[in-house]
Amino acid sequence: MKKSPLSQQTRTDAGLASVLSVTVGRLARRLRAQRLDASLSLGQNAALFTLARHGEMTPGELAEHEKVQPPSMTRIVAALEERGLVRRTKHPEDQRRQLVDLTEEGREMVRADRRRRQAWMAQRLKELTPQEKDTLRRAAEIMDRLTQA
Amino acid sequence: MKKSPLSQQTRTDAGLASVLSVTVGRLARRLRAQRLDASLSLGQNAALFTLARHGEMTPGELAEHEKVQPPSMTRIVAALEERGLVRRTKHPEDQRRQLVDLTEEGREMVRADRRRRQAWMAQRLKELTPQEKDTLRRAAEIMDRLTQA
DNA sequence: CGGTATTGTTAGCAAAAGTAATGAGTCCTG
């Protein structure tokens, strides 16, 4: 089995941290550039996605989850609301807070976005073996946990 | 074996594409925020890292590799040169081109950065099993290939 | 030679996220 250049730098935790940082940064840029139609920004998509996965939550929780500062989330939510993709309701027990949730239109957008992303990534994914895709699947879960900690 | 919420969305290529996009975006933000001292931006680090890995190359090649446009790389290289981390020399056979390479100081910075990142990530990585770290290692290589395609 | 292509840079701009300050609402304590 041929040793790839990368593997030589990932033996240590520090090496893995470096490689992962660089790779993740590059892939994030690539994904941003890929978003053909300027339909939704990456952040907007992420918020929508999170709501779809976890259900309604407050802007603050959403910001915490996405690892952005509250003002950034305010902007994201405002943009999504303007487009009718989310709805804001007052928190029943605390008038300071709000609850953000997807509208049916928002849910459809999540589905549409998933189809759209496939246009670029599916080409790449198609070239991967099932094992490699499985690796990515499991890595996504692990990275997800990393961001939470 | 308990089924995680994520796995339900990654059965299809499109689902995997979505999850990966969101997770990668979030982790990239997290990493950016993590860069404690304002030592180097993510992009600067990535360029440095690439030079450390592949040796000297022209700004254009570097831009191509990092998936940014040439003007962006101009700025990154200028910033690195100003700090004495890289050196620019004229290409021996083509006066238009330049060759960018690390200085010894740059090499030390790569090492220092690796140690610095470890401060945050090592905490997370420590909680992972060897198998999980291996998954990340292999995923990094796969994602690396994805960005090249 | 003279025109075209390529490489890198400069200039100007736009998107996205951050910090600091503000307003509204809640909670707690004296």
Added chain:
DNA sequence: CAGGACTCATTACTTTTGCTAACAATACCG
């Protein structure tokens, strides 16, 4: 039960980071 401290979201402003377009210098080719 009033006043002060705290919390959540927002507004205002700045920073970061990348882009496109236009340009200068060099190389290549007919």
